[in-house]
Amino acid sequence: MKFLVSASLLVLASLSLSNPALADRNPNADELTMLTAELKKLGYVSWEEIELDDDGPYWEIDDARKEDGSRWDLKLDEKSLEVIELDRED
Numbered sequence: 001m002k003f004l005v006s007a008s009l010l011v012l013a014s015l016s017l018s019n020p021a022l023a024d025r026n027p028n029a030d031e032l033t034m035l036t037a038e039l040k041k042l043g044y045v046s047w048e049e050i051e052l053d054d055d056g057p058y059w060e061i062d063d064a065r066k067e068d069g070s071r072w073d074l075k076l077d078e079k080s081l082e083v084i085e086l087d088r089e090d
Contacts, residue, residue: 024051027059035059038081039074043067058084 027035027050035050039061048063059076066072075085 024053024060026051034081035061035076038076039064042083044072052078063089 031052032050039047043066044061044064045067046065047061049061051060052058053060053075056075057078059074059078059081061074061076064072064074071089073085073087073089074083076082077084
């Protein structure tokens, strides 16, 4: 029984010391202004969601639409806003 309590305390202590996972976040007002300008410059007229993905970090834009109705998922460099990945949605 003493071993079980000690093991449980050890697990709880290690969990409390672990780093919290970073979460994706939405752009702030200034970032949204820059991202909107860049997306329009690239020919997109609307999009569903923009998030800063902590895996990159990079901006992830879901379901960006062009005038012809085509839909795209994009990843833009966090700083330069250059397209680093482009996938057409069917």
